[in-house]
Amino acid sequence: MKVLVIGGCGFIGSHVVDRLLAHGHAVKVFDRQMERFRPPLEGVEYVTGSFGDRMALIEALAGVEAVMHLVSTTFPGTADLSPTTDVQDNLIGTLSLLDAMGGLGISRILFLSSGGTVYGLPDIVPIPETHPLRPINSYGIVKASIEHYLEMYRRTRGMSPVVIRASNPYGPRQGHAGVQGVISTFLSRLNAGQSIEIWGDGSVVRDYLHVTDLAELCARAVASERVGPYNAGSGQGTSIRQIIEILAAVTGQPIQPIYKPGRVIDVSHSVLDVSRARTDFGWQCGMPLLEGIQATYEWVRQQ
Amino acid sequence: MKVLVIGGCGFIGSHVVDRLLAHGHAVKVFDRQMERFRPPLEGVEYVTGSFGDRMALIEALAGVEAVMHLVSTTFPGTADLSPTTDVQDNLIGTLSLLDAMGGLGISRILFLSSGGTVYGLPDIVPIPETHPLRPINSYGIVKASIEHYLEMYRRTRGMSPVVIRASNPYGPRQGHAGVQGVISTFLSRLNAGQSIEIWGDGSVVRDYLHVTDLAELCARAVASERVGPYNAGSGQGTSIRQIIEILAAVTGQPIQPIYKPGRVIDVSHSVLDVSRARTDFGWQCGMPLLEGIQATYEWVRQQ
Numbered sequence: 284m285k286v287l288v289i290g291g292c293g294f295i296g297s298h299v300v301d302r303l304l305a306h307g308h309a310v311k312v313f314d315r316q317m318e319r320f321r322p323p324l325e326g327v328e329y330v331t332g333s334f335g336d337r338m339a340l341i342e343a344l345a346g347v348e349a350v351m352h353l354v355s356t357t358f359p360g361t362a363d364l365s366p367t368t369d370v371q372d373n374l375i376g377t378l379s380l381l382d383a384m385g386g387l388g389i390s391r392i393l394f395l396s397s398g399g400t401v402y403g404l405p406d407i408v409p410i411p412e413t414h415p416l417r418p419i420n421s422y423g424i425v426k427a428s429i430e431h432y433l434e435m436y437r438r439t440r441g442m443s444p445v446v447i448r449a450s451n452p453y454g455p456r457q458g459h460a461g462v463q464g465v466i467s468t469f470l471s472r473l474n475a476g477q478s479i480e481i482w483g484d485g486s487v488v489r490d491y492l493h494v495t496d497l498a499e500l501c502a503r504a505v506a507s508e509r510v511g512p513y514n515a516g517s518g519q520g521t522s523i524r525q526i527i528e529i530l531a532a533v534t535g536q537p538i539q540p541i542y543k544p545g546r547v548i549d550v551s552h553s554v555l556d557v558s559r560a561r562t563d564f565g566w567q568c569g570m571p572l573l574e575g576i577q578a579t580y581e582w583v584r585q586q
Numbered sequence: 587m588k589v590l591v592i593g594g595c596g597f598i599g600s601h602v603v604d605r606l607l608a609h610g611h612a613v614k615v616f617d618r619q620m621e622r623f624r625p626p627l628e629g630v631e632y633v634t635g636s637f638g639d640r641m642a643l644i645e646a647l648a649g650v651e652a653v654m655h656l657v658s659t660t661f662p663g664t665a666d667l668s669p670t671t672d673v674q675d676n677l678i679g680t681l682s683l684l685d686a687m688g689g690l691g692i693s694r695i696l697f698l699s700s701g702g703t704v705y706g707l708p709d710i711v712p713i714p715e716t717h718p719l720r721p722i723n724s725y726g727i728v729k730a731s732i733e734h735y736l737e738m739y740r741r742t743r744g745m746s747p748v749v750i751r752a753s754n755p756y757g758p759r760q761g762h763a764g765v766q767g768v769i770s771t772f773l774s775r776l777n778a779g780q781s782i783e784i785w786g787d788g789s790v791v792r793d794y795l796h797v798t799d800l801a802e803l804c805a806r807a808v809a810s811e812r813v814g815p816y817n818a819g820s821g822q823g824t825s826i827r828q829i830i831e832i833l834a835a836v837t838g839q840p841i842q843p844i845y846k847p848g849r850v851i852d853v854s855h856s857v858l859d860v861s862r863a864r865t866d867f868g869w870q871c872g873m874p875l876l877e878g879i880q881a882t883y884e885w886v887r888q889q
Contacts, residue, residue: 363742366735367681370673378670415718417734419741424734428677431720431727432669438722439666 285309286505287347289334289380290354291327292318294457295395295449298498299351300327306502313343314354320456320586334376341383349391349505350384352377355422358463359400362421369421377429381436390443393505394433396426398448398514398555399489408520409490409556412448412512419550430512437510445504447497450516450555454494454575455582465526466491466576470583473534483545485524490516490554493570493578503564516555517568529573533580588612589808590650592637592683593657594630595621597760598698598752601801602654603630609805616646617657623759623889637679644686652694652808653687655680658725661766662703665724672724680732684739693746696808697736699729701751701817701858702792711823712793712859715751715815722853733815740813748807750800753819753858757797757878758885768829769794769879773886776837786848788827793819793857796873796881806867819858820871832876836883 286303290296291312297320303310304326311328323329332339334354344350356372377394384392400423401416416427433444457467469479492515500515531538560566570578589606593599594615600623606613607629614631626632635642637657647653659675680697687695703726704719719730736747760770772782795818803818834841863869873881 363738366738367678367685370678370681370731374677375670375673378673382670415720417719417737419734419738421735421738424731424738427734428673428727428731431722431730432724434720435666435669435722435724435727 284348284506285311285346286349286351287311287313287343288351288353289313290352292316292329293353294463295452295494295497296353297321297456298454298494299353299501300324302495302498302502306506308502308506311343311347313340335372337379337383340380341387344383344387344389347389349393350380350389351393351395351501351505352380353395357422359397359420359422362425366421369425373425374428378432381432381442384442385440390441391505392433392442392444393501394429394444394446395501396430396446396448396512397423398450398516399550399553401427401430401448402553404550405553408552409518409554410514411556412514412559443508443510445507445509446512447501447504448512448514448555449497450490450492450514450553452492452494452497454579457494457579465523466579467583469526469530470534470576470580473530473536473538474583479527479538479540480543481523481540482543483523484542485527485540486522486551488520488522488552488554490519491521491526491572492517492568493575496568496570500560500564500566503566507564509563513560513563514555514557515560516557517572518555518557519572520552520554521572529576533573533576587651587809588614588649589652589654590614590616590646591654591656592616593655595619595632596656597766598755598797598800599656600624600759601757601797602656602804603627605798605801605805609809611805611809614646614650616643638675640682640686643683644690647686647690647692650692652696653683653692654696654698654804654808655683656698660725662700662723662725665728669724672728676728677731681735684735684745687745688743693744694808695736695745695747696804697732697747697749698804699733699749699751699815700726701753701819702853702856704730704733704751705856707853708856711855712821712857713817714859715817715862746811746813748810748812749815750804750807751815751817751858752800753793753795753817753856755795755797755800757882760797760882768826769882770886772829772833773837773879773883776833776839776841777883777886782830782841782843783846784826784843785846786826787845788830788843789825789854791823791825791855791857793822794824794829794875795820795871796878799871799873803863803867803869806869810867812866816863816866817858817860818863819860820875821858821860822875823855823857824875832879836876836879
């Protein structure tokens with residue numbers, strides 16, 4: 284099928300494109316800029332434009348059968364600084380996309396949501412998809428609102444939305460400016476001989492998922508007829524302190540992190556129950572954390 | 587205390603102003619226009635302006651200790667026609683209000699949410715405040731998003747938000763253009779000798795609350811230090827068919843409604859569990875439905 288990947292030049296998007304090509308799909312990419320770490324791929328059609336540019340988006344939508352919406356103009360750690368911008372860019376931007384799709388008769392959409400933020404403080408861990416959505420930061424609030432609208436458009440406007448609630452993805456081609464993911468940020472700083480800062484005491488537990496595993500799930504999900512939310516995680520919790528130990532082993536250097544006060548907004552423990560994705564797509568996280576971090580370190584060293 | 591009532595000239599707002607005055611508070615009202623059914627009230631300061639006009643809002647906020655946010659530019663039945671407008675006007679408008687309050691050091695806010703839409707299709711009835719928020723129409727999605735942001739602002743920015751999730755309010759001074767409430771719409775049509783239309787088979791059950799009861803709860807809640815959501819309903823479910831029977835008794839005329847196909851978005855059964863408001867505010871619905879409808883009919887006949 285012909286798929287438009289919005290945000291297809293980003294960290295996750297570039298891996299999703301790889302998996303779509305591997306599955307034999309025709310791929311068109313819409314993004315603000317070309318990929319940062321690779322030249323353009325053979326056989327992929329690239330359209331550059333801003334997510335807020337409705338006409339550019341409509342043009343990009345022409346002739347596609349499904350849309351993968353992987354774009355966010357904000358990050359979990361920074362969206363709270365301007366909720367208005369977050370809502371304007373991402374929520375209204377997505378409604379505009381849905382309206383454009385409706386006008387062109389395109390009903391299939393995969394939306395990349397956030398398993399780490401939409402649930403808020405979890406009642407149970409690992410968290411199933413049926414857990415209430417009680418986001419406590421702007422990033423999660425906007426993602427949850429988009430999910431609600433997708434469900435409303437499914438009920439009333441014939442859309443066919445599937446939602447992937449990703450945990451903490453990591454791997455090659457992740458930005459390392461300090462806003463996107465601890466593994467890439469830490470590896471990049473270690474590689475440059477810099478110190479590592481930790482917010483809180485390092486006990487915060489997250490569910491780290493290698494980006495190729497996430498991309499594979501996205502590729503399977505969009506080509507299916509399934510609708511509704513799917514958690515995407517490893518199903519395993521790892522504390523920041525454990526990550527530091529693995530990084531020390533992988534880089535072969537002792538690490539002395541600098542501890543800083545924890546943020547009020549941090550959820551202390553977040554691990555996803557991924558049995559629904561296993562049941563419906565025969566999918567599970569295939570890359571062990573140690574191996575995934577080794578591969579990421581290899582990539583960081585080559586940059 | 588000095589309270590700014592945003593939307594204080596509307597149906598619910600005008601009754602809230604009455605109850606605030608009865609409780610001895612100083613009242614300032616911000617609304618697009620003056621009250622439709624009454625002259626301006628003695629001792630109330632009126633400021634006219636649009637909710638989207640940030641500077642007018644900031645001026646109105648000067649000198650107040652608490653804000654009651656009762657405004658919605660959309661209705662449950664019509665918001666779905668333009669979700670983008672709904673988000674723009676109400677969600678971004680509210681974020682703008684919160685930022686203005688933050689800048690002026692005003693932390694107390696009461697937000698009027700919607701007990702009939704934020705829960706979506708309920709798992710249990712009567713619905714407690716702890717029920718997941720799974721709205722399936724735009725009105726409810728925006729209300730739920732605002733609630734999430736209020737909680738985020740409580741955690742991270744020192745706001746003190748209390749949320750009233752109202753069921754189906756009815757009573758004098760309700761608009762009867764057909765978008766706001768079945769009781770007023772039906773009474774107004776009966777009074778004009780017009781026919782009554784029902785979407786679906788009349789089995790839809792709602793929780794009808796007389797507006798003076800709702801206003802009393804709002805007046806108590808804003809002056810308290812309680813935070814978080816409170817359901818506001820009668821705790822009793824009444825079907826549309828039962829409403830028709832009461833209307834026939836009250837107006838003394840036989841009623842032959844015209845039945846139309848039900849809407850996909852309608853929740854079939856919605857009744858709120860109001861024990862939290864009873865426990866924390868000693869509040870409960872005081873007006874029996876029959877008596878409330880009689881009083882509303884009296885008012886409709888005088889218009």
